[in-house]
Amino acid sequence: MYIKQIFINKKDFLDLLLLADEEEKMIDKYIDNSDMFLLFDNDLIGSIVIHKINEKTYEIKNLAIYKKYQNKGYGKSLINLVFNNHYKKCERIIVGTGDSPLTLPFYEKCGFKIYDKIDNFFLDNYNKPIYENGVLLKDMIYLEKYIRRNI
């Protein structure tokens, strides 16, 4: 398993990006000023997009694993691989996600804890309603994870 950073033509992987963020205009807001990495394990497995907030804090803007490779540990491994290898000074990772049974438990399993919420974010910022597992997404839930570095 290995990761590869993509510097140009990030939207060649729009199919992956749209798995995690259904509206292209929302992706356009962060894709150019964020880092993108692909995960390979023989095949292309998934991708992650990370935005620097400051020296110590980074935000996961988009994380997607192809459907056929989900629930095999790749999502969790991708987060760990990227932050262990590319963001050695990072002490805090944040991520915003819908109040969804498909994503919140995943991030909690990865060690993230809820710390904030933006009411009606999805209703106010997306052109059409977003449903996940039959649930209408309304609020943006923010989670954070502190990384302990063994120096």
Ligand SMILES: CC(C)(COP(=O)(O)OP(=O)(O)OC[C@H]1O[C@@H](n2cnc3c(N)ncnc32)[C@H](O)[C@@H]1OP(=O)(O)O)[C@@H](O)C(=O)NCCC(=O)NCCS
């Ligand atoms: C969300 C997503 C990235 C998770 O990646 P994944 O590779 O399927 O997840 P993993 O197999 O690494 O799961 C890690 C842990 O979370 C748990 N988990 C994952 N999804 C879960 C769910 N819906 N409910 C409960 N637990 C879940 C796994 O059981 C595993 O637990 P373990 O560490 O105890 O074994 C992936 O499903 C995906 O790409 N979904 C579509 C795009 C998306 O919604 N992206 C997130 C928005 S930014």
